[in-house]
Amino acid sequence: MKYDLLVAVALLMLALAAFSHLASAYDPSPLQDFCVAIKSPISTAFLAMNGKFCKDPKLVTANDFFFSGLRNPGNTENPLGSKVTLGTVDQIPGLNTMGISLARIDYAPHGLNPPHTHPRATEILACVEGSLYVGFVTSNADDNRLFAKVLNPGEVFVFPIGLLHFQLNMGKTNAVAYSSFSSQNPGVITLANGLFGSYPLINPDVLAKAFQMEKNVVNFLQKQPWPDN
Structure with missing residues (x-):
């Protein structure tokens, strides 16, 4: 299990690095070292970029790039039996203008992350625990074809930007996956x-x-x- 987890995390990091290059087609490319987001303009704010105002770089701290929210399991006691914990620009201000984000998804036995789309991002999902049936459906022009696989720990699957996709825990035990996105704010429908x-x-x-x-x-x-x- 530890080996599978290391493989999954390594793959996820490679995906994040790749997305940081590819994301320029969607999120604006950064023109400075960083632009830590703040919720509203104040006297210490810089010019707004990508919908967020930038904190004065001299006031930025390591905590602006830190988030501990993915270390704890999400509460799956709901009708879906799953919980998504996001790590977007809203949780990690330092992601602003970086064009990447991530999430942790916890699944109860037979839990479902129901059919949804991300209008602003491609997603790559790494299974780290359990067994997941995952898939996406192509557009009408491509006859709504289904591409689906069963993932085991250490395996990944890509959901192209904007396409309908889902994940279902196939097992009788809990499952966990981590996703990365090619946007600081991928959105979900x-x-x-x-x-x-x-x-x-x-x-x-x-x-x-x-x-x-x-x-x-x-x-x-x-x-x-x-x-x-």
Whole structure:
């Protein structure tokens, strides 16, 4: 297990390094050593870049590049049986303008990270514990083909930017994976949440016709809680 974990972490670090080169096509490339993000402009702020204002470099500390939130398991006691813990620019201000971020995903037995997309990033996922069934679906122009694999510790899978993808814990024990993204803020759109949990709700006639289901089924789905992950 320790060997598999080291392999997975090493692969993840290589992916982060690769993404830092490729991400210039999406997030703006940095024009300075760093631009630590702050939530609002103050007298010590520099020019805003990529939606964030920059802290005065003389006030930057090591903590601006540090995050301990991925060391603890996420709470999977929810209907999905999974929990995503993000490490984006909102958690690590030093990521601002760097074009990368990461996440930890914990899965209870048979837990699911449901079908979703990241509108601003390609994702590479490394399985470090358990067994995961993962996959993505191509666009309509490519006939919505499914690409799927079962991952074991030390194995990785790539989800191209913007495409619908998912992960399911295949085992009877907990599973853990780490993801890296080619954006400091990849964003997420969960299919079920967006369609049946929007605010205000989408007209049921739209969803009934789109999914070729009875309107009362749509009404039922729209009344369900759709937890964020």
